[in-house]
Amino acid sequence: EVQLVESGGGLVQPGGSLRLSCAASGFMFSDYYMDWVRQAPGKGLEWVGRIRNKVNSYTTEYAASVKGRLTISRDDSKNSLYLQMNSLKTEDTAVYYCVRDISCRGSSCEHWGQGTPVTVSS
Amino acid sequence: DIQMTQSPSAMSASVGDRVTITCRASQGISDYLAWFQQKPGKVPKRLIYAASSLQSGVPSRFSGSGSGTEFTLTISSLQPEDFATYYCLQHNIYPITFGQGTRLEIK
Numbered sequence: 001e002v003q004l005v006e007s008g009g010g011l012v013q014p015g016g017s018l019r020l021s022c023a024a025s026g027f028m029f030s031d032y033y034m035d036w037v038r039q040a041p042g043k044g045l046e047w048v049g050r051i052r053n054k055v056n057s058y059t060t061e062y063a064a065s066v067k068g069r070l071t072i073s074r075d076d077s078k079n080s081l082y083l084q085m086n087s088l089k090t091e092d093t094a095v096y097y098c099v100r101d102i103s104c105r106g107s108s109c110e111h112w113g114q115g116t117p118v119t120v121s122s
Numbered sequence: 123d124i125q126m127t128q129s130p131s132a133m134s135a136s137v138g139d140r141v142t143i144t145c146r147a148s149q150g151i152s153d154y155l156a157w158f159q160q161k162p163g164k165v166p167k168r169l170i171y172a173a174s175s176l177q178s179g180v181p182s183r184f185s186g187s188g189s190g191t192e193f194t195l196t197i198s199s200l201q202p203e204d205f206a207t208y209y210c211l212q213h214n215i216y217p218i219t220f221g222q223g224t225r226l227e228i229k
Contacts, residue, residue, distance in 0.1 A: 045166060045209055047218040061216045064123065097165065103154070103213035105171055107178040112165045
């Protein structure tokens with residue numbers, strides 16, 4: 001069974017840092033692109049960014065709103081995805097979801113974790 | 123960035139109704155379009171990928187169509203469990219972008 005379990009969310013002050021983790025199991029993690037998606041309270045979904053697989057040199061893409069502040073990385077030996085969040089702003093408050101390849105063009109290849117909440121507040 | 127505009131933003135309908143939600147892209151995206159359903163407090167669920175392909179396990183009353191800049195999600199006969207918020211997503215060009223969502227409520 002495919003599982004994605006996020007952790008590391010919590011309360012942080014503006015300007016602070018936080019590192020989210022996503023533990024993957026039930027599939028060959030190293031084969032897949034991985035995404036982070038977030039949802040602010042009462043708002044819509046926002047794609048945060050992506051990291052490609054080793055075959056594609058682990059390259060990354062980001063939304064403009066987070067570029068330079070949030071960094072996605074992965075450790076295939078640990079089946080883990082990370083989101084390093086620096087210089088946090090109140091508008092970064094959201095539930096953060098780890099997603100297996102949100103753009104995959106196949107019937108059962110995309111998969112979401114349950115999300116971890118991040119609150120940026122003084 | 124490609125802007126994805128959904129219409130309507132909200133609507134009310136009755137069980138058994140046929141419902142259509144539209145998503146327009148600010149530039150052509152071929153068929154790199156997916157539709158998601160989200161219920162309150164729940165994780166989004168993908169319904170349609172590649173504009174018109176039904177995700178495994180999704181009821182056949184859901185269908186998607188379109189290519190280029192205009193796309194539709196149709197629910198042929200609304201069921202009580204379909205009342206939710208629906209999002210389109212384009213993944214043709216980075217950054218990947220979602221529509222703003224369409225909230226479907228019970229009339």
